[in-house]
Amino acid sequence: MHRFPAKMMAVIMAVSMTAMVLPVSAPPQKVYAKEEETFVSPVTADKSADYHLTAATTSTSENMMHHGASGIMDLTWKKASMNATLYKYRKKLDSLTMTSSNPAILQLQTDEEGHVRYEATGAGYVTVKVSYVIHNLNKTKSTTYRVFVFPDMKKAKLNTSAVPKYLDTSGEEGGSLTLALSTQERVKLPDMDLTSTDSHKSMKSTVRIRYGCVYVNVTGAGTDTISFAVDGATFKLKVRGRSLEPVYRLSAGQTKKLKVKGAKASLVTFTSDDPDVAEVTEDGSLITKTDGAAVILATYQGMTFGTVVNVASQEKIDAFNWARDYAAKSTYSQALRMTEGYYDCSSLVYRAYLQQGITLPSLSTFWAPTAADLGQSLVTCKPSKKVGATKDANLKKRLFQTGDLLFETGANNKRYKGIYHVEMFGGYTFAGVNADGSANILGTWASRKDGYYGAVDANFMCRP
Numbered sequence: 001m002h003r004f005p006a007k008m009m010a011v012i013m014a015v016s017m018t019a020m021v022l023p024v025s026a027p028p029q030k031v032y033a034k035e036e037e038t039f040v041s042p043v044t045a046d047k048s049a050d051y052h053l054t055a056a057t058t059s060t061s062e063n064m065m066h067h068g069a070s071g072i073m074d075l076t077w078k079k080a081s082m083n084a085t086l087y088k089y090r091k092k093l094d095s096l097t098m099t100s101s102n103p104a105i106l107q108l109q110t111d112e113e114g115h116v117r118y119e120a121t122g123a124g125y126v127t128v129k130v131s132y133v134i135h136n137l138n139k140t141k142s143t144t145y146r147v148f149v150f151p152d153m154k155k156a157k158l159n160t161s162a163v164p165k166y167l168d169t170s171g172e173e174g175g176s177l178t179l180a181l182s183t184q185e186r187v188k189l190p191d192m193d194l195t196s197t198d199s200h201k202s203m204k205s206t207v208r209i210r211y212g213c214v215y216v217n218v219t220g221a222g223t224d225t226i227s228f229a230v231d232g233a234t235f236k237l238k239v240r241g242r243s244l245e246p247v248y249r250l251s252a253g254q255t256k257k258l259k260v261k262g263a264k265a266s267l268v269t270f271t272s273d274d275p276d277v278a279e280v281t282e283d284g285s286l287i288t289k290t291d292g293a294a295v296i297l298a299t300y301q302g303m304t305f306g307t308v309v310n311v312a313s314q315e316k317i318d319a320f321n322w323a324r325d326y327a328a329k330s331t332y333s334q335a336l337r338m339t340e341g342y343y344d345c346s347s348l349v350y351r352a353y354l355q356q357g358i359t360l361p362s363l364s365t366f367w368a369p370t371a372a373d374l375g376q377s378l379v380t381c382k383p384s385k386k387v388g389a390t391k392d393a394n395l396k397k398r399l400f401q402t403g404d405l406l407f408e409t410g411a412n413n414k415r416y417k418g419i420y421h422v423e424m425f426g427g428y429t430f431a432g433v434n435a436d437g438s439a440n441i442l443g444t445w446a447s448r449k450d451g452y453y454g455a456v457d458a459n460f461m462c463r464p
Helices: 084-088 314-329 345-354 371-380 392-396
Strands: 051-054 062-065 070-076 093-100 106-110 116-120 124-134 139-149 157-159 175-182 192-194 196-198 204-210 213-219 222-230 233-242 247-250 255-257 269-272 278-280 285-288 292-300 303-311 386-390 405-408 421-433 439-445 456-462
Touching: 051 062, 070 093, 093 106, 106 124, 175 233, 192 222, 196 204, 204 222, 213 222, 213 233, 247 314, 247 421, 269 278, 278 292, 285 303, 292 421, 292 439, 303 439, 314 345, 314 421, 345 371, 345 421, 371 405, 371 421, 371 456, 386 392
Parallel strands: 051 070, 062 139, 247 303
Antiparallel strands: 070 116, 093 124, 106 116, 124 139, 157 175, 175 213, 192 204, 196 222, 204 213, 222 233, 255 285, 269 292, 278 285, 292 303, 303 421, 386 456, 405 421, 405 456, 421 439
């Protein structure tokens, strides 16, 4: 599921001298060869070497090594990544040597056969400097490689004290944890993505190391034991996830039973901040009243969950769902905007409403207008369809509804108000509780990430 970052080019993990040596495919004595010519250097491309450093397109590449590893360190050059000078004189090198910036971490020594023997006696980052002399120019050149030697991870400890009793794992983003992973050597681990497994089939975790800390993200509800490995050592933590869907889109007069997943229903209490839009009983029985948006809060074991119930006509909800789903599986193209499998901003909203039997203003019933023409038609028609500017005050008042169309303005395109984009609003979603106790809500959109647009006074919404 996860892998080491791509920047770790040619990472070949070293193994202990007591373990099986994995062969690395590289043609011996052919590293600098062209047209069957061979250059023999003090360090050759021995296919049985435990550890290969591969020349990168920059002067530094990052490699990783096990704690206590020892064996042969070798260097493999690639034509595409050799600098111009080295490539030109590749057959005229007098010597090739390696040195370690910190022998207390990584010791290097050339043996009788010309191979560089390494021994990882410490832990942390060390720089391996490779020097070579160009015969004709009598110049010494060098390049460096950054190597990280892991400490003994079996002696490392994961501090799980930061794991709360219950974690809010609502929505697609889920909940996050930051944990300390300490080693005896007090070495900060490098950034990497790790593979994790989950004991709960309905929960999913991602685990990363960033800035020496372990970052865990969890989605789904239930009790999950997350397992992940760092350099052969396995770590586990238990997470109890509880979640409430952060957004609902319903038409007036609908009923629904709200539930915090993973929580005992009798211990959850629900309240609505706008019963005129959506009323809810303490046990989560919801009934929608009129178009608008209401924030529903649920309390459980000292935790506060939230959702936004967006009430609009079923046609507009269906139009939004169609636009969101179509955009997710199709390709943006202005040239093919009305072709199946493609769309641009205005054709997406036009076709979404057309699917519900609603034709937005256009010169043709078979071709979507531009965003600017659509905006001008909705603003200037009588009565005007303009709802208001997308300024912060209007967003906080929840002035807008699912199915509304946002028009971005200000381009120098000689069109109405400089409109260059239209997007369908999907209503509000719950994003947490602010420091003052108020709900933090964001906008949802058919083809962009939630909260993408923000509050811009020059932009405006229309309600078809």
